[in-house]
Amino acid sequence: MSSAPTPVTVIPGDGIGPEVVNAALRIIEAAGVPFAAELHEAGAKAFQRGIESGVPQDTIDSIERTRVVLKGPLETPIGYGNKSANVTLRKLFETFANVRPVRELPGVETPYQGRHLDIVIVRENVEDLYAGIEHMQTPAVAQSLKVITRPGCEKITRFAFEYAVAEGRHTIHCATKSNIMKLSEGMVQHTFEDIAPEYPQITAKHILVDNCAHQLAMRPEQFDVILTTNMNGDILSDLTSGLTGGLGFAPSANIGSDVAMFEAVHGSAPDIAGKNLANPTALILSAAMLLRHIGEGKAASEIEQAVLVTLEEGVRTGDMKGDRPPATTTAFTDAIIANLGKRSRMAAPREYKRINVPAASNEVGHVAVATRSVVGADIFVESLEHPNEMGDTLTRAVEGTPLELKVISNRGTAVWPDTGHRTSLVDAFQCRFVARDAAREVGDAELLDLLQRVGAKYRWVHVEKLQRFDGKDGFSKAQGER
């Protein structure tokens, strides 16, 4: 055991937050961990005090010092705040890895009982559609950018492998939709396949995300660690929580290079707040993850074992089925404390090492390429014309210039030159212009001239350069484009 208590920022939060956080703190104390909780506010009260982000500066200052957070659920009261305080905290400290372990627990009835599920979802937590970059191309057409980066993929992939190594796990499935999104989801798969050989002790498999959901319903026991993108991970992690009994038992960690936050997945449950009825299991298991993170692995395993023993005894809160009368939050916590030091019949403590979290870089992440060129541009225009008319007009508009109109597509399907598709059209058309002389690099001046010519005929709303890197197209073809 260490000497000086470890300072940890503790945010009791809203609703049942203070009760479940208090349960965790009592158990940590009873386990003899030298732990210095710095209690701070975030969420509903902070919003109501006029703090726009829901996170007061002294809370931020505390986290900057301690770098470890135990957090109850936070509310964003209606009428306050553009973004939730949870999102603000995750973004502020760039906790790029969301870790969601689930396991079969004794006494928690599920359809998969007896199959010994023990699955961790490692979800990328910064990129993807969650970057929240949206534009209306036209009043009828909304567009969100799904952004995936090689540095982001490398960081989460390394984290997933390091996590698997630290927990002595054997297999990682990387779940993507690379067959449809070859550039973005494909980058996730390729990065995974590039890095996997560095960890020969871990079996690395790729799986399509739809099949992953199917297999999670059919044979979830085949999974160990699942690595996936932000949006897919949102769905898969809530699915795996469902397979193992629900959010009352779902711990989580949001881990960054500098700061790690541990919290239950469930909400603030205002209907039972303050009534001593809440199930503190998820937050207690989150606290055990925190203890492991700060090097108190022995205490972490002791607490996890005590939770299992307590559930094996049939002690339960009101949200669980069982023969015994439901226990209050306090009584449930007392039972866990009384079971510290006992061993579960169901699962032996796992040997954990500390996770080697990839460090943050001060450099701007990038990928070096040997050759690159610009070969054209996609100009998205708003129009109510039919494609043949547009094709004629735009072809004439660029006559005599180095660029020609190659294809017009609508919702990703080529509609000019005529392809015979029965395509319902919307008023946003993607017009692809390429160099007439394929060997010729396209310059900015030519693209500005192009944009002026197109803009003289149609309202343009969005432009993408068409680039090639190391001899490969950095853009997809439309369905039906040749």
Add this chain to the structure above:
Amino acid sequence: MSSAPTPVTVIPGDGIGPEVVNAALRIIEAAGVPFAAELHEAGAKAFQRGIESGVPQDTIDSIERTRVVLKGPLETPIGYGNKSANVTLRKLFETFANVRPVRELPGVETPYQGRHLDIVIVRENVEDLYAGIEHMQTPAVAQSLKVITRPGCEKITRFAFEYAVAEGRHTIHCATKSNIMKLSEGMVQHTFEDIAPEYPQITAKHILVDNCAHQLAMRPEQFDVILTTNMNGDILSDLTSGLTGGLGFAPSANIGSDVAMFEAVHGSAPDIAGKNLANPTALILSAAMLLRHIGEGKAASEIEQAVLVTLEEGVRTGDMKGDRPPATTTAFTDAIIANLGKRSRMAAPREYKRINVPAASNEVGHVAVATRSVVGADIFVESLEHPNEMGDTLTRAVEGTPLELKVISNRGTAVWPDTGHRTSLVDAFQCRFVARDAAREVGDAELLDLLQRVGAKYRWVHVEKLQRFDGKDGFSKAQGER
């Protein structure tokens, strides 16, 4: 019963396709349906004959005539074809609705047995990330466009309600991620809420897609029809197939305004092809959906009932557990034929009406607005500089012009002016320029001048106009943007 046989294009397809399609055709014949199958090719053999799309012209011509397709699984042999023949067929005939019904079947062991699952996923089949519009912003940053349109949302929403009405169903859950993607996924939710009052007999509920996955694992019996976007529907429909026994029992329909295609969800299973081992249930149930579509509802219900009775008798193919020795595809089909006319103990036939599929429009879909304006532009640039340096450079670059630099963000988080975020940077920066005088409309000439000034300092890769429609911003704010 009608007089002239209904012509239907039948594509036996690859692997086990011919066997399962033949099973369905035998049953349709035995049920006495006047059915004129036009057998046509698509998939592996077509690719190998040099047809780039995998779909020969005479197949297309037949579908143009019959407008109804029964289809086995199609393969894209390695080295052939950019897109699968399945995708080509769906795009060619714009089958905008993917319908995936699942139900508990007798003798099919699942963890949810006895909970009488009977769920239909209605998945939008044209838009969303599946439009496949991708660009590399830089060698390190991939971007896919998630495109959602109001006309597309209206069509699939109306279809879902009409489907629920036709099947006498009671509830539709619309599953979106509108809390994160307020413009795109928000449009799905808002369209659903706008149209729902036209169908007062159907209970309409919105649910977040992550919670939907959670609830499908916890209490799937609460769901009836689930309406969702293309990507989410891909995951949720494979999940619901998993809850009810797997793809061997999962029928599907791809329905457009003009053409409807009915097919099993499973693949071509080349390992058991030609061995009389395949389970034809999914294709037979797909064929029943087809019969309902062509007005042969009585035969459709009779076939469904015969399938249920056969399973209740314990007849099974080799992929199913059971006490009796496994039946061949032929014997399984014979058993169903022998059971035509019998009633299942488990589920009474449902009363179906024909689905009133929304018609295609020749007009270009759009939304009328009373007022609109352009208030600035986002220019995405590639750079290895740090944001403070870029902020200074770009501020100076536009001095004396009507536009000013408002914010620079990286992966959706504001990084200039300094926000205190611990943000790892990648080499694609989103630079937002707005009019200094907010009351002033920004013109194309000003934007071209802006692009020239920015391009003189940095390599630009992507431009978005910032538009306002009817007084509302048609763009999102970056995390931390004021």
